Amino acid sequence: MVSQKRSKSKNFNILFTCIGRRVSLLNSFKKAAKELKLKCSFLGTETTELSSALQLCDKKFIVSPVSHQHYIKQLLQIVKQNNVKLLVPTVDLDLPILAEAKAKFADIGCTVLISTPQAVNICQDKRQTFKFLAKNGFDTPVTYSVQQALAKKNLKYPCFLKPWDGYASRGNAIAKNRQELVFYTKKIPNCIVQEFITGQELTCDVYIGFDLEVKCVVPRRRIETRAGEVSKSKIIKNLKIIRQTANLVKKLGVGPGVITVQLILTKDKKIKFIEINPRFGGGAPLSIKAGADFPIWILQGLCGKNSEIKFDNFENNLTMLRYDAEIWLKT
Ligand SMILES: Nc1ncnc2c1ncn2[C@@H]1O[C@H](COP(=O)(O)OP(=O)(O)O)[C@@H](O)[C@H]1O
Ligand SMILES: [Mg+2]
Structure with a gap:
């Protein structure tokens, strides 16, 4: 360190x-x-x-x-x-x-x-993310290499395909049958194949202090995204998600700062973790507005002061609806 x-x-x-x-x-x-x-x-x-x-x-x-x-x-x-x-x-x-x-x-x-280079690598390589989550007992979509998926006799369809080094939902596809699987695995560079999960998608904004302790976890529903970034989102104070996400972040050893953990909450209330981004998420302004004042905590920490942070002291159900605004340049 x-x-x-x-x-x-x-x-x-x-x-x-x-x-x-x-x-x-x-x-x-x-x-x-x-x-x-x-x-x-x-x-x-x-x-x-x-x-x-x-x-x-x-x-x-x-x-x-x-x-x-x-x-x-x-x-x-x-x-x-x-x-x-x-x-x-x-x-x-x-x-x-x-x-x-x-x-x-x-x-x-x-x-x-x-975060450390090791932790950044686990987050940015979705094959490593899966290994880390599975090894540490966190629920996550079963993940195969293209070779493994093609060789598997009873692979369940549909399945979800994405690049292991992807971002902003680029190059994702759903394969409904073997023919589509073959087609997309050829088309998507660095492709992995995952169990297809349906449910409510959430992102957690997590604040990790300069002492590398997890201080606050704010789950928010991804209601709508545009070009991979959230445009409509709502705070959902789900204590089970907060607890599991805090454990995951502790185990991974990321931070300091704000990172995001993405998951899908299935109909039968399973928490399937899908992605970790070790940086401020695009929707962080919602968590900040709801009372998780990350900028204040970070600046106080930087000045050597300890902020009093209550773990789940933020407003439930607050919703953010984003819109476009303009900046004018005269060049
Ligand atoms: N296994 C999966 N089952 C269903 N949907 C998925 C699965 N993995 C990813 N997705 C969908 O694809 C989106 C992008 O995937 P993600 O793993 O977050 O990669 P990135 O954001 O880096 O492109 C997710 O927000 C989710 O909507
Ligand atoms: Mg993502």
């Missing part, structure tokens, strides 16, 4: 990488800084000016794509030159390299909200 002294200064900056459309998350941190009377500036990185959230940052940085060999070097330079004490990743893309480089950021006084 990277040991690091937390800043006592009230004057520091916060950097969001690949900030994209995360306007609501950015604003919740701005609000928290104001409430805590911190003098923070908000910095963002993107590969293009055409990012709504980037336009709302105090300072914008156009950087190379995550896959570029100098990506981390560029971030380290931004951090060094701008007194950045906190780096918040917002998408899956840069998590593995940020996890690897965490100590380099710590060396220049910057805390990255990122």
Whole structure:
């Protein structure tokens, strides 16, 4: 673990990488800084000016794509030159390299909200996620390699196909029979085959403190998604889900910061865990609004203060309906 002294200064900056459309998350941190009377500036990185959230940052940085060999070097330079004490990743893309480089950021006084490389790998490789969940006794859809699925005589249909390294629901398919299975397994790169689960889909936003303890779990129903991101969602305070998710997160050893755990609640009340994203989820603003004030807790933790966090002290049934808004650029 990277040991690091937390800043006592009230004057520091916060950097969001690949900030994209995360306007609501950015604003919740701005609000928290104001409430805590911190003098923070908000910095963002993107590969293009055409990012709504980037336009709302105090300072914008156009950087190379995550896959570029100098990506981390560029971030380290931004951090060094701008007194950045906190780096918040917002998408899956840069998590593995940020996890690897965490100590380099710590060396220049910057805390990255990122898990260990091992934990990030378990989350980002859905074959590993399945192994981890099954090994530790958590219910999850049975998962096969393409070879295993094709060789299995009594495979149940329909089954669910997705890339083991996929994101934002890309490349997913339902195969209703063997013919479709053969077709899709050829079409989907890095394909795995899963038992098809039906039920209510939920995401849990989980806050893990700087002491790596699980502090709060907020389950919310994914009512509607657009392009893989939730657009309608409702808080469902289900204690069984909260308890099981907390156990899962403890076992996995992720954090610090906010991560999401996705699951399907079946008709017969089984909790089938399907995915873990070790970063802020797109729907986190709902949990924050419901009272799980992650930005306040993170900023307090960063300043070396302990927040009083009640494990399930958030408003049940609060619903978020998202809409589009505009940012105007004159170039
Ligand atoms: N085994 C499954 N059975 C039924 N639906 C599934 C299954 N696995 C995934 N899904 C559906 O596909 C979506 C995307 O899958 P997920 O594993 O979360 O990958 P990602 O979000 O990285 O694309 C889920 O939100 C869920 O709606
Ligand atoms: Mg998902």
